[in-house]
Amino acid sequence: MLHFAVIGGLFFALFAAVDDSREQPADVIYISPERIDQLAAGFSSVWKRMPTQDEINHLIEEDIREEVYYREAQALGLDQNDTIVRRRMRQKMEFLIDTSTNLLVPAAGELETYFDENKQAYGRQPRLALEQIFLGAAPKPQMVDRALKALQSGSSADLSELGETSLLPAQLGLSVESAVDGVFGKGFFDLTTDLVPGEWTGPITSAYGVHIVRVLDKLPPRTPPLIEIRDIVLRNWRERKAQKVGELDYAGRRTNYTIEIQRRETEAADKP
Amino acid sequence: MKMFLPLTTIVALAFTSSATANDTGTPSPDLLAKAYTGKSYSPYAKRNFPERPLWGDSHLHTSLSMDAGLFGNRLPPEEAYRLARGEEVVSSTGQALRLSRPLDWLMIADHSDGMGLVGDIAAGKAQLMAYEQAARWNKGMTEGGEAGVKAAIDLIQTFSNDKMDPEMFAMYSPGAKIYKNLWEEVIADAEAFNDPGHFTALIGFEWTSLIEGNNMHRVVMMRDGPVRARQVVPFTMTAPQGSPDPRDLWKYMANYEEKTGGEILAIAHNGNLSNGIMFPLEAQWNGTEFDETYVTERAKWEPVYEITQIKGDGEAHPFLSPDDEFADYENWDIGNLDVSVAKTNEMLAGEYAREALKRGLVIESRLGTNPYKFGVVGATDSHTSLATAEEDNFFGKHTGYEPNATRMSHPFMETDAGSIIGWQMVASGLGAVWATENTREAIFDAIQRKEVYGTTGPRMSVRLFGGWDYTQQDMNSRIPAVIGYEKGTPMGGDLRVMPEGAKAPNFMVFALRDPIGANLDRIQIIKGWLDADGTTKEKVYDVSWSGDRKPDANGKVPAVGNTVDVPNANWTNTIGAAELMTVWTDPDFDPAKKAFYYARVIEIPTPRWSTYDAFRYGIELPEGAPTSTQERAYTSPIWYNPAS
Numbered sequence: 060m061l062h063f064a065v066i067g068g069l070f071f072a073l074f075a076a077v078d079d080s081r082e083q084p085a086d087v088i089y090i091s092p093e094r095i096d097q098l099a100a101g102f103s104s105v106w107k108r109m110p111t112q113d114e115i116n117h118l119i120e121e122d123i124r125e126e127v128y129y130r131e132a133q134a135l136g137l138d139q140n141d142t143i144v145r146r147r148m149r150q151k152m153e154f155l156i157d158t159s160t161n162l163l164v165p166a167a168g169e170l171e172t173y174f175d176e177n178k179q180a181y182g183r184q185p186r187l188a189l190e191q192i193f194l195g196a197a198p199k200p201q202m203v204d205r206a207l208k209a210l211q212s213g214s215s216a217d218l219s220e221l222g223e224t225s226l227l228p229a230q231l232g233l234s235v236e237s238a239v240d241g242v243f244g245k246g247f248f249d250l251t252t253d254l255v256p257g258e259w260t261g262p263i264t265s266a267y268g269v270h271i272v273r274v275l276d277k278l279p280p281r282t283p284p285l286i287e288i289r290d291i292v293l294r295n296w297r298e299r300k301a302q303k304v305g306e307l308d309y310a311g312r313r314t315n316y317t318i319e320i321q322r323r324e325t326e327a328a329d330k331p
Numbered sequence: 332m333k334m335f336l337p338l339t340t341i342v343a344l345a346f347t348s349s350a351t352a353n354d355t356g357t358p359s360p361d362l363l364a365k366a367y368t369g370k371s372y373s374p375y376a377k378r379n380f381p382e383r384p385l386w387g388d389s390h391l392h393t394s395l396s397m398d399a400g401l402f403g404n405r406l407p408p409e410e411a412y413r414l415a416r417g418e419e420v421v422s423s424t425g426q427a428l429r430l431s432r433p434l435d436w437l438m439i440a441d442h443s444d445g446m447g448l449v450g451d452i453a454a455g456k457a458q459l460m461a462y463e464q465a466a467r468w469n470k471g472m473t474e475g476g477e478a479g480v481k482a483a484i485d486l487i488q489t490f491s492n493d494k495m496d497p498e499m500f501a502m503y504s505p506g507a508k509i510y511k512n513l514w515e516e517v518i519a520d521a522e523a524f525n526d527p528g529h530f531t532a533l534i535g536f537e538w539t540s541l542i543e544g545n546n547m548h549r550v551v552m553m554r555d556g557p558v559r560a561r562q563v564v565p566f567t568m569t570a571p572q573g574s575p576d577p578r579d580l581w582k583y584m585a586n587y588e589e590k591t592g593g594e595i596l597a598i599a600h601n602g603n604l605s606n607g608i609m610f611p612l613e614a615q616w617n618g619t620e621f622d623e624t625y626v627t628e629r630a631k632w633e634p635v636y637e638i639t640q641i642k643g644d645g646e647a648h649p650f651l652s653p654d655d656e657f658a659d660y661e662n663w664d665i666g667n668l669d670v671s672v673a674k675t676n677e678m679l680a681g682e683y684a685r686e687a688l689k690r691g692l693v694i695e696s697r698l699g700t701n702p703y704k705f706g707v708v709g710a711t712d713s714h715t716s717l718a719t720a721e722e723d724n725f726f727g728k729h730t731g732y733e734p735n736a737t738r739m740s741h742p743f744m745e746t747d748a749g750s751i752i753g754w755q756m757v758a759s760g761l762g763a764v765w766a767t768e769n770t771r772e773a774i775f776d777a778i779q780r781k782e783v784y785g786t787t788g789p790r791m792s793v794r795l796f797g798g799w800d801y802t803q804q805d806m807n808s809r810i811p812a813v814i815g816y817e818k819g820t821p822m823g824g825d826l827r828v829m830p831e832g833a834k835a836p837n838f839m840v841f842a843l844r845d846p847i848g849a850n851l852d853r854i855q856i857i858k859g860w861l862d863a864d865g866t867t868k869e870k871v872y873d874v875s876w877s878g879d880r881k882p883d884a885n886g887k888v889p890a891v892g893n894t895v896d897v898p899n900a901n902w903t904n905t906i907g908a909a910e911l912m913t914v915w916t917d918p919d920f921d922p923a924k925k926a927f928y929y930a931r932v933i934e935i936p937t938p939r940w941s942t943y944d945a946f947r948y949g950i951e952l953p954e955g956a957p958t959s960t961q962e963r964a965y966t967s968p969i970w971y972n973p974a975s
Binding site for chain 2: 222241
């Protein structure tokens with residue numbers, strides 16, 4: 060928990076250093092050169108050009124007006140119990156905690172442990188490249204045998220003579236399961252993924268009919284080593300950490316308060 | 332290509348006149364022989380044409396779109412990508428779903444006007460709560476139930492009546508930092524899911540032009556990645572930053588290309604809800620007559636049209652094509668987009684794709700360029716973040732129409748001018764792209780050259796080639812595409828110059844059924860041409876069909892039959908064919924007349940999504956709802972231009 064206090068403290072210290080309104084007496088409104096630069100920068104991010112002198116003067120006047128009303132409103136206690144103000148302040152607290160997690164660096168071995176525990180999220184699917192001859196919806200068994208023998212013996216010189224004309228691609232480059240099944244129908248990848256590469260095998264049935272298939276290349280499923288994808292893993296680790304940090308930080312702060320909830324009496328409900 | 336000249340002659344020709352122009356000396360034939368090895372022996376090597384169609388949706392909305400968010404969509408772009416990629420997600424109404432198969436690509440095209448506004452109001456973002464309108468709506472939405480509905484309706488009315496707080500709305504318009512940040516997030520989400528070779532996430536948006544309730548929408552697609560896309564923000568239709576005039580959209584697009592060096596295109600849709608102004612013949616929507624600039628720009632920036640989607644099929648209409656028994660498919664012809672003005676028959680000619688293709692020929696002969704020389708894709712335009720176009724897995728147009736027992740009978744739109752009932756939503760469509768690889772660049776380029784087709788949801792493979800010397804022999808090749816590309820042009824192109832002695836063009840067309848879908852009924856080729864008297868004609872030819880049906884006296888092939896078991900929402904593939912193919916020659920060709928040809932592939936009847944709903948919820952079908960549907964694919968056309 061120590062580092063939360065440190066981070067939180069660090070931010071409040073920074074905030075105090077940058078916030079120059081605290082240094083002035085209550086009845087002085089001081090517009091610093093830095094503040095004017097800020098106003099000009101805000102203007103040019105919207106209008107894509109620097110403001111003219113008139114426009115700067117207007118911006119400064121508006122800023123002063125806002126400061127005057129802000130102080131008067133504070134004096135009247137208008138910031139108390141305002142939903143919008145409350146929400147905004149909560150947002151700022153959460154933002155502080157959120158930002159601080161971007162500075163977090165994993166301890167030695169921490170990222171490796173995280174990666175090991177979440178390996179399945181980083182795995183690459185296996186891929187298959189194949190070529191196939193389509194023999195039609197219901198070819199005679201002798202036809203299938205003949206074609207298989209011709210292919211296996213390597214004697215058929217022109218593969219494009221064998222098989223039926225079809226839009227089904229004669230060859231598929233390295234493709235994942237969903238791509239192979241997308242072309243030939245569900246289950247075709249499973250039927251072909253264990254075939255010995257380089258050998259013609261058949262009959263293999265797809266959603267369209269009978270094929271003789273030769274696997275050309277295979278890429279096994281692979282989880283890249285941490286070093287290849289360190290950036291992505293680090294980012295995910297930070298996201299996860301930010302969540303945990305947020306919860307722990309809140310839990311810690313909550314213990315500072317005694318909480319009392321008083322509910323109205325309601326009829327005993329037949330609620331599930 | 333075969334080399335017809337002997338190598339020595341080539342060497343001689345190449346170097347006689349330009350001997351002074353090179354500094355490599357004069358090569359000898361044997362040196363050159365190594366450089367030109369001819370076509371590869373293996374038919375698979377060195378091929379650079381597309382091998383399989385890539386399936387995607389070019390038009391999907393997420394919670395970032397104002398209207399989607401209003402109707403309760405709480406799913407951001409990440410969820411849309413996850414579903415498209417093949418994962419299971421939970422819809423905004425809490426129902427789990429998954430696509431039957433992943434898509435290969437997706438473009439999320441949220442409305443550029445007010446992008447992100449509704450979601451931020453619902454979330455109570457601090458910068459908005461200072462505005463009375465937003466705080467009030469947020470209160471209603473947080474309460475939910477009746478109060479939530481009231482808030483949503485009030486928001487819509489306030490927007491339609493132009494009573495949105497201008498300062499508040501300006502934050503969600505081009506020029507504002509918040510708008511730029513939202514666009515950055517859109518780009519970041521696309522980057523996170525873009526996986527070249529596996530799944531492509533295209534960057535784009537929808538420009539929502541509405542002219543007095545008449546639809547003129549386009550989705551805008553960028554070829555590029557974040558470096559170029561983030562140099563601009565989307566173009567809206569609201570002044571002063573935006574405009575509802577397509578010419579201003581094209582200016583924006585030209586500026587994008589010039590400023591970033593990237594490429595961009597636009598895809599119009601729902602001509603059927605434009606009350607005739609989508610494809611005019613004489614003048615633009617505002618009465619300005621066509622000029623050469625208009626037609627050239629339109630042809631340049633809008634290479635394809637979204638021909639079918641949830642809000643109606645846009646290929647043909649029975650009034651325009653009385654001889655086409657398949658033209659009455661899922662027509663939405665009650666009125667315009669908000670049904671503020673009813674439809675009249677005179678409007679129809681400016682609304683449907685086939686008629687537009689014909690009109691394009693007329694305009695071309697008048698002004699020299701065909702502004703309606705478009706290819707076609709299908710898309711959903713779903714506002715649920717869920718790209719569902721399958722009859723048995725349809726999640727509706729927006730969150731209010733996700734599956735439930737009343738969605739079919741609930742009115743979708745209802746005004747004095749007319750009404751559209753829930754069952755009329757169409758579970759359509761998808762775009763198939765013959766791209767050389769699954770990357771942004773290859774998919775964009777394929778759309779640009781129109782080598783694409785659209786379907787009403789199923790994934791049938793369709794190839795169309797046009798040329799002058801295809802033969803039946805060519806179909807015997809096991810890899811027909813090789814010959815297709817060699818001897819002619821694929822879908823989306825122009826026929827090569829008519830050779831000496833040729834009598835008529837011929838077309839090689841193949842269709843393979845969806846691997847998990849229904850058999851095919853028939854392939855048709857639809858021809859449109861420009862007659863000498865300046866009028867256009869059309870004809871639908873049945874060119875290949877299943878079984879041994881014979882054309883009747885009028886040349887029409889009888890219906891294929893129907894195996895749909897309505898009470899059980901089922902069908903069998905005992906009729907139709909898994910694959911159809913043919914080489915067809917135009918029997919009525921006149922070389923003097925401009926023409927186009929496209930293929931339409933029709934499946935056997937299958938249960939319509941309404942039939943699935945009736946079965947699953949145990950309810951009656953509403954009156955008028957068809958029990959079955961014959962899904963179809965429409966290819967991009969091939970054009971014939973007479974030699975001048």
